[in-house]
Amino acid sequence: MTDTRFDPSTADGRWQRAWDEARCFEADSNSARPKSYVLEMFPYPSGRIHIGHVRNYTMGDVLARYKKMRGFEVLHPMGWDAFGMPAENAAMEKGVHPGGWTRENIANMKAQLKRIGFALDWSREIATCEPDYYGHEQALFLDLYEAGLVYRRQSEVNWDPVDMTVLANEQVIDGKGWRSGADVEKRKLDQWFLRITQFADDLLEGLGTLEKWPDKVRLMQENWIGKSQGLEFSFTLSNGESLPVYTTRPDTIFGATFVAVAADHPVARSLDNEAARAFIALCKKGGTTAAELETAEKLGFDTGLTARHPFTGAPLPVYIANFVLMDYGTGAIMAVPGHDQRDFEFATKYGLPIPRVVAADPADANKPFGTEAEAGDGVLVNSDFLDGMAVEAAKREVIARAEAEGWGKGTTVWRLRDWGVSRQRYWGTPIPFIHCAACGVVPVPKDQLPVVLPEDVDFKTPGNPLLRHSTWKHTTCPKCGAAAERETDTLDTFVDSSWYFLRFASQPADRPFDPEEVAKWLPVEQYIGGIEHAILHLLYARFWTRALQHIGQIDFAEPFASLFTQGMVTHATLELEYEDPLTGEKTGKTSYLLPEEVEWQGDKAFWRDAKNNLKPVKVGRVIKMSKSKKNVVDPDTIIARYGADAVRWFMLSDSPPERDLPWSEAGIEGCWRFVQRLWRLFGQYDGAAEGEDKALLRKLHQTVAAVAEDIEALSFNKAVARLYELASAIDKAALSATRAHAIRTMAQLVSPMMPHLAEEGWVAMGGEGLVAMAAWPAVDPALLVEDEVTIAVQHKGKLRDTLTVAKGLPQAELEALALASANVQRSLDGAPVRKVIVVPDRLVNIVT
């Protein structure tokens, strides 16, 4: 066999073509094998595959290839989350068409993915921006409309008054539009909503069945749904009107010292008062995000109205407050400054009283507050009939009294809000409705779908091109035939990603999916993606699946049986300080460098200038790779240099997959060396060698079992460590039939991770067919157990000695051996033994 180096530049492409020709990775839904659906979150086609994608898809690929070797019929598809803002930004900045830009990006990224050797079923590829995808989405949207799950109402958006356009939250920077720099305003528009709140309880309950989801994601979703029990009641205002409020802390009702309403609350808007209008206008400034609202300084406006306290009859001042949300509860609150931080800050600012009604101990009833509210548990004080009660009992008591006296009732309130899906943008799925002056809002008949986006649009003027288009929106009413206008809002791209996993299972031309095929493949056995999707995407996909179940199109509620959230790929930032070209002095200005532009000497980085001088480079913090910081590596560059397998191996090594992975030149070099080391090992395969090596055989079987276990647990870093150990054991072993067998088995074991090298070695060692199609090696359980164990001997909890003994040695013998140890005797130094703890096959701890 050859002793030259493994050459990925020729081998990678050769095997990628071989897999394509054998159509290895096309899923056959008629197969009798057990099925396994492995899915990674599909990418946005930004133009280039990011190293984070490589990590994500390598993990899924290892699992998919492994499952195939274990005899499963594997569905491992790939597609493109192809609608969204970046395409429109590119159109505005570079004058390209969003569709052309997106499709070109898809072609580039697909070629990149192919070069990494992923075992993907490209015959099922989808792009959400094509009418043969989004047309079916429009049909599903109409189905949900018929089921009463779609409605329209007014909702706030970020409005840029200079660009005359709606801004996304990320386009609002410090309350100003990112392009215009103008102060952003909140503006109300008629928008489309999905009734996700109808499934709130169900989505919450369903979390309990998702045993293979990370606890943290389930907890985040639970908190997001935010089920709370509270009291809804109405204050009578001094003008005679009634003001409904909702509180989750009815127990603290005697601590209420004021009432606050949202800026867009009817009570606020009805004030005939210049100062009030000015204050409401002030509240309209700034963005719409929760983070912004909650960190902004608490501001209020005294309406002059008072509200009558339901128990004491005291008049409480009514404020308009910028921290009260119209979307949650009733848009009005009873404020209890002692026991709510926001109310506390507000009361402090406006000099309102802060009484204590909950104390850790009844004796602390008049203990003053520090600089913060106390939201914790305790006993009610200063609260009339509630005094002495625990918080929970007091909540029940107040609700019971309110209900008995008829002025309020116990209510369940959800933090979860309905899903606003309207986007005032071009590059998205057109919402299939028509506005008719006579008939109102009319759905587009299904036989007229898809409503296709016009291609002839321009982005020279700001705003939605669909609104400006000369013909597109003009149509006729499907009901009365009169002239009418199309809806110009498009759907949130989260809608596109809420059902793509169904379309992968089957792609009929006349329907969104074939229910029988979906039943065969779904739910997804393993879903892999970033933690940043823990709430929105995953909750919306769960909702959409439930909605389809609700209308009888599918018969399961949860799309993803098992979820894994992987960490990011990170790298230090590299900064070079400019020097004045004439004087050579530092200018204080710096620029970021790409990792490939620096040279390392130990942990110091340098940049080589045009005159071949080395300039020191400042190595910054290790952070998520981002284009703006230039701390990125391009998958194509490193694959060209090291081959796909070394890159794949790096993605799996060292860092646990759920944690961040710091990219390093030294690390990828190490992976490259291991690729070559395995290649040399394959070269040592000798099919004619004789003799058994029991120790190596044991190590081999232990490794096969452990690697299988690690891959199934997605603990790739541990599997990698095991394979390093096995490689070292084989290296050290003398020539034998066992050694040859182990070398050949190694090709199978690394095949999910380094498939090109594995194929090349497999064929060189006379393996039949493709190793990608070979079976996973069998394990002999008898070879997994060791017959000797090492026992730790401790005295005073510290290690004093170790003993190597036969497995299963009785406790009394272990104890005797431990006490006989010279190290133990020296440590004991004659002290009397009080107690000996023996854990069989593990340790002996002597207590004195």
Added chain:
RNA sequence: GCGGGUGUGGCGGAAUGGUAGACGCCGGGGACUUAAAAUCCCCUGAGCUUUGCUCGUGCGGGUUCGAGUCCCGCCACCCGCACCA
């Protein structure tokens, strides 16, 4: 601000409440070579009075024969917050 997570040698990390630091990287020493690259072997948490002892898993407490692991209180960093995907 609210919700969630993470923290172990110079670095990435391993460790069913039971020998902390597996495995890899970096570094040091050696072999091979005219030389280099490549490769192979050995060493590599800190300190000390070095057959061994002490300290050591972000910080401060606690439970336990025994704590990286369990409990309480902090600190730092990361993710999400509903129109980025």
